[in-house]
Amino acid sequence: MRWLRLAAVVVLATGCASAFPDEVLQTVNRQLTLVELREAPDQHVGARVILGGEILVTTPQSGQTTIEVLGRRLRRAQVPEWSDRSDGRFLVRSTRFLDPAVYAPGRQITVLGTVTGSEERPLGEIPYRYPILAAERLVLWPAPVAPPPWPYYYDPFWDWAPGSPPHYYYRRR
Numbered sequence: 776m777r778w779l780r781l782a783a784v785v786v787l788a789t790g791c792a793s794a795f796p797d798e799v800l801q802t803v804n805r806q807l808t809l810v811e812l813r814e815a816p817d818q819h820v821g822a823r824v825i826l827g828g829e830i831l832v833t834t835p836q837s838g839q840t841t842i843e844v845l846g847r848r849l850r851r852a853q854v855p856e857w858s859d860r861s862d863g864r865f866l867v868r869s870t871r872f873l874d875p876a877v878y879a880p881g882r883q884i885t886v887l888g889t890v891t892g893s894e895e896r897p898l899g900e901i902p903y904r905y906p907i908l909a910a911e912r913l914v915l916w917p918a919p920v921a922p923p924p925w926p927y928y929y930d931p932f933w934d935w936a937p938g939s940p941p942h943y944y945y946r947r948r
Contacts, residue, residue, distance in 0.1 A: 800825075803887065809846040809862040812906040816893035819906075826865060826908065827855035827885035833875040840873040841866055843905070844884060853885045854916060864903065866894060869910040883916040 803823045812819055812826075828847040833840065846862045847855040867886050878884070888908035895904050 800887075809865060809906070812865070812890065813863045813904065816890060816904070816906040819890045820892055822890045823887070823911075824890060824908070825849065825853055825885065825887050827853060827883065828861070828865075829855065830878055830880055830882045830884055831864070832880065833873060833878040835872055835875065838870065840869045840871065840878075842869070842873065842878060842884070844886070847883075849885065853914070855883045855885060857883075857919075864898075864905055866905045866907045867910050867913075868907060869913065873913075878915065882918055885914040885916070886910050887912040 803825055805825070807819060807822055807824050809826055812824070826844070826846060827849050828844045830842055831845050832843040834842075844865055844867060846865055847858065848860070848862070850856050867884075867888065868891070886908055888910045891907045891909045893904050893906050895902050897903070
C-alpha cells in the first residue's frame, strides 16, 4: 500500500513538471506578460521572462538566428495553448544556427530569455514594434498530427466520432 501511495505522488508530481529546471526559473519574472512588454519594451530591458507561441518565420543570419513568434498564453509546464487568441508577436534571437526546416512555421515553441529591447518592422502596411528576447533556452514542442480518416482508423480509446472534427494529438517518438 505504501508503494502505491508513493507511485501516485510521483505520477502527480511529474504531471506538473516544468519545461525548464527549477534553478533556472528562480530569477525569471513570471509577472511580466507579452502585453506589458509590447507597451514598454525598453523599460524591461534585462528582465528574464518565459514566453511561448507559434513560430511564424525563422530567419538564419550570420552569427544568429531570428524567430518571429505569434505569442500564446502558456499552460502548465509552459506549453503554449492552441487557440485563436494572441497577445501579439515577439522576436527571439539565438546565437546558435536553428534550421528553418526544424523550427518551421506552425510549430509551437517556449522561450526562456532576456529582454534586449525592441525593433520596429512592417506588418502588412503598418509599423509594428516587436519586443526582442535573447534566447537562453528553447523548447520546441512536438508537431500535432491528424490520424487517418474514419473508416481506416479505429482506436476504442480515442474520443473521435464520425462527423465531428478530428482531435489532434502529439506523435510519440
